[in-house]
Amino acid sequence: MPVRHEVWPAGTPNWVDLSAADPAKAAEFYASLFGWTNEASGVEFGDYIMNFKDGEAVAGIGPKPVPEMPANWSTYLASDDADATATAIQAAGGTLQMDPFDVGEFGRMFFAVAPDGASFGIWQAKQHTGATRYNEDGALAWNELHSNDLDAARAFYTAVFGYEYDDLTNPEFTYFVAKRAGETAGIGGMCGNEMAPPGTPSHWLTWFAAADCDAATARAVELGANQLMPPTDSPFGRMSIVAGLEGEMFGLIDVATTVGEMPDAAGS
Known part of the structure; x- marks a missing residue:
């Protein structure tokens, strides 16, 4: 069973999460579909829900940042230095949707848009390395x-x-x-x-x-x-x-x- 607790190499997709109008209902759906267990992070972290498969992190579900935004699964790419990656994204013609910011002791992140219009996240791991179970049923x-x-x-x-x-x-x-x-x-x-x-x-x-x-x-x-x-x-x-x-x-x-x-x- 593929499990990894080390930091993912820079540029590797290392996390996915869903932005939903009703995160709790969405979490119930994916728990029923994939056998996930859910753990709420609390108001401090925006009521973000962590999803686990057999005790290992597989995905996140949180509220949409703005009501008019469509619900979507976001892909995050690993970075060893989120601030340096933000500079590189802008130099390559991309735009930042927000400046890099810390998520407690879990990591540092931001979202960006590539020149083709696709949005993606950047995750610099600290305590949370990203997906720890992958390439198996429900992950x-x-x-x-x-x-x-x-x-x-x-x-x-x-x-x-x-x-x-x-x-x-x-x-x-x-x-x-x-x-x-x-x-x-x-x-x-x-x-x-x-x-x-x-x-x-x-x-x-x-x-x-x-x-x-x-x-x-x-x-x-x-x-x-x-x-x-x-x-x-x-x-x-x-x-x-x-x-x-x-x-x-x-x-x-x-x-x-x-x-x-x-x-x-x-x-x-």
């Missing part, structure tokens, strides 16, 4: 950018994090697997946004592992979710996309055939 498996300007996005993440790419493009779709410089393991995917409805903004999509994609998708619908893409065989494994109770999109993918994996404890 984070993959993070994927769906971009309306893939060339600009790739150049941006290379400038900020030094990403290199494996090109898996074929006649049916354009797809790149991002890697940390000099490494072979993929840390995330990047593709175009052409298959989304017109007007869909660039966004990072969170994928959770499912031991049985069909059963997990059916269970999500039973709990009130909407199926956006039915369970489908792909070169990367059997996968589906659903929308949670507030319309937040996430993917489900068969753990046995996931396209890539987060780095191991050695960062390789």
Whole structure:
């Protein structure tokens, strides 16, 4: 079972959380779907809910910062120095949604927007290293950018994090697997946004592992979710996309055939 308590290498997706109008109801949904247990952090930390799978951290759920914001799953990328990363993001053409700030003794963070319009978080770990259980049923498996300007996005993440790419493009779709410089393991995917409805903004999509994609998708619908893409065989494994109770999109993918994996404890 993949478990990691060390700090994730810079540039690696290391955490995901959901911004919801009703965090408590959302937490109940995901607990029923994935078998998570939930722990409220209290008013001091904005009533943020930590989600655990078999005692290990897997995700967070918190209130939307502004009511008009749509509910969504956010991807965080690891940083060894959040302030330096903020400077690099601005130099590469991105914008900050807020300045870096401390979250108690847990870490330092901020949100930014890349030149293609996709929002993402930065997490510099202190006591909270990010996801400690991953790549197994009910845990984070993959993070994927769906971009309306893939060339600009790739150049941006290379400038900020030094990403290199494996090109898996074929006649049916354009797809790149991002890697940390000099490494072979993929840390995330990047593709175009052409298959989304017109007007869909660039966004990072969170994928959770499912031991049985069909059963997990059916269970999500039973709990009130909407199926956006039915369970489908792909070169990367059997996968589906659903929308949670507030319309937040996430993917489900068969753990046995996931396209890539987060780095191991050695960062390789």
